[in-house]
Amino acid sequence: MSGPFDILCVGSVLWDVIGRSPSVMRQGSDVPGRITRLPGGVALNIAMTLARFDLKPALLSVVGRDAEGEELVAACARMGLVTDHLYRSEDLPTDRYMAVEGANGLIAAVADAFSLEAAGARILRPLTEGPLGSVTTPYAGIIALDGNLTEGLLEEIAHHPAFASADLRIAPASPGKAERLLPFLRAARGTLYVNLEEASLLCQTRFDSAPEAAARLIERGAARVLVTNGGETCCDATPDGLIADSPPPVLVTRVTGAGDTFMAAHIAAERGGADRQTALGRALQTAAIYVSGEIGP
Structure with missing residues (x-):
């Protein structure tokens, strides 16, 4: 899909392979369950949720020209996402993420974002060299950015003049990549979306x-x-103060993608004019519904 868009989502666009079981699991468990393959990746998860709020996101990422890549781009287009600006690589395969979830939460996950890291700054060319922006005419809209990019590239984005006017919304992608957000902390740039573990690591x-x-x-x-x-209690903090709220209690049936759903719902609420307290409450409500299995794939 092409044309105008509302928000840029920059980062991982891949296939999620998720194995879920209703059983409590531990290392070495071998239990019955269901295995699904769905469009995923932090940037894509955020974009898909934004689309449910009647927004039109555009994706900046790398997707291979392999069969999996063609299928993924077609799936994105069917969901109303703008794919014009994806970097389509002839030699890099489409990335994948694999996770196992039990009744006791996420057991293990492997994120194969090799192609995203290898593509590097090439995925940002539409923002740095046009048509979406440049050093002299920086993009001035909202950019949802994920920490699957390399630390060096995130450092560059934190200081690059082509991003100087953007409203940056940044997520670390996983606790293992939380420290990649340090450039934005040091530069006092953007809004960081982290969980308690990621905050502790930072x-x-x-x-x-x-x-x-x-x-x-x-x-x-x-x-x-x-x-x-x-x-538990979640919060939104700035140097001017802190607001807090708690999510509604629900039966958790899945966890992969919950943080991305929260972030997208929060962005959508603020873009729609909600104040900070209202936006936080709406994001927590949306994430709770998501983990209960009532919305989304």
């Missing part, structure tokens, strides 16, 4: 609550941060 300190973690991230230079903590 600060090299263990926190017991989201408000505590958010306050510390602001002290360390963050311009704005939203910290989630599963079913």
